[in-house]
Amino acid sequence: MLLTSSADPDRVGTGPVRSDAVRRQRARRRRVRWPVLAFLVPALLLFGLLVLVPIILAAYTSLFKWNGFGGLPTNFVGLDNFRRLLTDPIFLADLWHGLILIVLSAAVQLPLALGLALLLNQRLRGRGVYRVLFFAPYVLSEVITAVLFTMVFSPNRGLANQVLRVFGAGDVGATWLADPSTVLYVVFLVMTWKYFGFHMILYLTGRQNIPAELTEAAAIDGAGDWQTFRHVTLPLLGPTIRVSLFLSVIGSIQLFDLVWVLTVGGPVHASETMAVTMFQYGFRRYEVGYASAISIAMFVISLVFALAYQRFVMRRDIEGALTTMGGGQR
Amino acid sequence: MHVSRRSLLGLAGASASALALGACGDGGSGKDGKTTVNWWHISNTDPMLSVWAALAKDFEAKHPDVTIKITPLENEAFKSKLTTVTQGGSPPDLFSTWGGGVLKQQVDAGLVKDLTADFTSLADTFTPLSTQPYRLDNKVYGVPFDLGMVGFWYNKELFGRAGIASPPDTWTGLLDAVRKLKAAGITPIALAGGDKWPGHYYWAYLAMRIGGLDVLKQAGADAKFDKPEFVAAGTKLKELVDLAPFQKGFLAATYGSPDGQAATMGNGAAAMELMGQWAPSVQNDTSTNKKGIGDKLGFFPFPAVEGGKGAVTEAFGGGNGFAVGRNAPPATIEFLKFLVQVDNQRKAAATGAVVPVVKGAEDAIKDPNIAAVQKTLAAATGFQLFLDQAYPPAVGQQVNDSVAELIAGKASPQQVVRAVTDAAHK
Structure with missing residues (x-):
């Protein structure tokens, strides 16, 4: 013991010093914690007041039969509202509509955005103009977009019908908004028009973050355009695509304004989404308890999706990004 | 992570916000001796928008201690906004109503003033069918200013x-x-x-x-x-x-x-x-x-x-009327009585946008179509609200x-x- 210590002075010397440093560091961290919390208070308060309290209130209200007038609800019905959800053909159809919109977005809207992003990443005359043009719809409010398209698809004097008439196909349609079997696809079309620019910009940014060396190297190795895309660009765009898909799905689940103004969910509920149904029950039929149950169902669906998506799909993108207090130093 | 967590919270907010839209009503009477009457109506376009504004001015001129604060709202916006303020338990002092089921819910929640005592003496000035939608359990909870039919x-x-x-x-x-x-x-x-x-x-x-x-x-x-x-x-x-x-x-x-x-x-x-x-x-x-x-x-x-x-x-058919909120100052009722005076009904009827309900105001109707409706209604043997x-x-x-x-x-x-x-x- 004595021998080793004298023979190895370094170890003897550093031992206590190191543990001292750790102790000091821990103490500093403890001291740091209070100011951090103090600065968080306003944000936490706002978060609690504007996010947590309404969620809790909605969850509470969803257990009552309540018309929304005066004070707090009193007619407790337990889980009746949720049981009713599972047998409500309108709500079940909402789920189906949501799924269709999600699948179509993933299959049509996002590839379209990706294609345009790659195209606009090429050397191209007026590239900036195209970028602005494609992004412009995203800047418009949803309400204005919807009003615009009610005019475009107006059955008699709408632009869509005028164009069809020019091509001698005036009777083909343009009553698509009035047809329960087509209306959901019109909604999807308008959604795509509105949001593809946003996803395009995401992809464009992602693409520009890929170092030119990699594509050059691929070219030198003799890779063709498709091979470069398949084996270099696409994998490196992975994180962007996963985020974009996530936003698109959450957006589809919450879709409201656009549908409300464009179709009010009609005809005969054919384009109704969960949020529209919630509004109908809450503010048209004054069944606030049931409407709250719908909002809670929406919340749970989105939450489960978000957690599962992060756990299984985005795991590799966020590895190491998850921080705990002081975790970065470990 | 950053993006997704934020949108997650955004979602939470969105799904709950429908219920969180707080009450946004204003107080009743001020402390400076001046009374403010908050009036929400749905005539958000002319001609009635101007007629109501002019009538409020007339009333203010006669009652210098009263201010009428008008909030004209589009029909659907009115319904949504009224729902949120009544959830907070504070309805406007004077607001549009169509009587019937919605008014009944508001009455049951104790949000609406019982006007029976104030308007029984005036009952005979109205055409018989017009007050029907606002009479619930033999009490008066609203006052009509027009009545029409389909x-x-x-x-x-x-x-x-x-x-x-x-x-x-x-x-x-x-x-x-x-x-x-x-x-x-x-x-x-x-x-x-x-x-x-x-x-x-x-x-x-x-x-x-x-x-x-x-x-x-x-x-x-x-x-x-x-x-x-x-x-x-x-x-x-x-x-x-x-x-x-x-x-x-x-x-x-x-x-x-x-x-x-x-x-x-x-x-x-x-x-x-x-x-x-x-x-x-x-x-x-x-x-x-x-x-x-x-x-x-x-x-x-x-x-x-x-x-x-x-x-x-x-x-x-149905008509338009006004109900009085539970916390309304007394001047509200005075103002409401003023609105349904026959001269003021004439002003409204003259625009062609209103089928009057006060007896004697029908001579102000100029539009032959409205006159046809008024005549059919006057001869009606029964009435069903929308x-x-x-x-x-x-x-x-x-x-x-x-x-x-x-x-x-x-x-x-x-x-x-x-x-x-x-x-x-x-």
Whole structure:
């Protein structure tokens, strides 16, 4: 013991010093914690007041039969509202509509955005103009977009019908908004028009973050355009695509304004989404308890999706990004 | 992670925010001795917007200690905003009401002042049918300022072109007229299928003509709609729908849009519409030339159904009135009394946008169409309030929804009555 210590002075010397440093560091961290919390208070308060309290209130209200007038609800019905959800053909159809919109977005809207992003990443005359043009719809409010398209698809004097008439196909349609079997696809079309620019910009940014060396190297190795895309660009765009898909799905689940103004969910509920149904029950039929149950169902669906998506799909993108207090130093 | 967590929270906020829209009402009376009356009405366009503003000014001039604060709101915005402030328990001092089921809910929640004591002495100044929607459990909770009815507005020229000599007075006659119009290449009926409420007029009127007013009252009272009269109403409506009488794309059409029901009539592109007393003015406003079809427009009451118990003289419609919030200062009632003085009713009637309810004001009506409505109403032997107002909102909306499904060919007459009965029991 004595021998080793004298023979190895370094170890003897550093031992206590190191543990001292750790102790000091821990103490500093403890001291740091209070100011951090103090600065968080306003944000936490706002978060609690504007996010947590309404969620809790909605969850509470969803257990009552309540018309929304005066004070707090009193007619407790337990889980009746949720049981009713599972047998409500309108709500079940909402789920189906949501799924269709999600699948179509993933299959049509996002590839379209990706294609345009790659195209606009090429050397191209007026590239900036195209970028602005494609992004412009995203800047418009949803309400204005919807009003615009009610005019475009107006059955008699709408632009869509005028164009069809020019091509001698005036009777083909343009009553698509009035047809329960087509209306959901019109909604999807308008959604795509509105949001593809946003996803395009995401992809464009992602693409520009890929170092030119990699594509050059691929070219030198003799890779063709498709091979470069398949084996270099696409994998490196992975994180962007996963985020974009996530936003698109959450957006589809919450879709409201656009549908409300464009179709009010009609005809005969054919384009109704969960949020529209919630509004109908809450503010048209004054069944606030049931409407709250719908909002809670929406919340749970989105939450489960978000957690599962992060756990299984985005795991590799966020590895190491998850921080705990002081975790970065470990 | 950053992005996703934020959007997650955003979602949480979005799904709950519908319930979190806080109350945004203002206080009643100030401490400086001046009383403020908060008045919400739905005449957010002229002519009535200006008429109300002028009347408020007149009142303020006579009562210097009172300020009338007007908030004009669009119909649907009014409904949403009123719901949120009443959830907070503080309704405006004076606000628009249509009586019936919604008013009843507000009364049950203790949000509305009982006006029985203040208006009993004035009861005789109103036309008899007009106060009915606001009388609940033999108490007065609202005061009318207009009352109208629904009927067929038709284009005389198009009827003539199809060889229809006089407007039909039976359901069979109406179906015949539709056939003749179709044969002449004319769109018989304009309908705002997207809005749903215009469709429910047909079903309600048919139920009235087939079963009489008592059937509708009874159904509302015992929440049972699965009765033969209502099924028969659906069956008759289906006869009409099967003739495909409506304009192209009617299922998505709204009432007031540039390609909607009123515009289709106003542009002379359809021969008739079933609509309330406001129809002529909306036709004019939405038509391309802003003038509508002028004196080609005529009015006839909803026809009788052969073998039915209801009379053609029974009217279906509704009116506009005002209710007083529970915390309203006393000046509110003074102001309300002022609004329904006969001279002020005349000013409103003169605009052509209001069918007056105070006796003696009808001489101010200039528009012949409004005069026709007023005359039919004055001679009416019974009155039924719009179903989506007479019944609790959940039932009324279900009527609208289910009848819309029937018109779209997605529900049978039996399914309609079942769905409405179910809604009444939820």
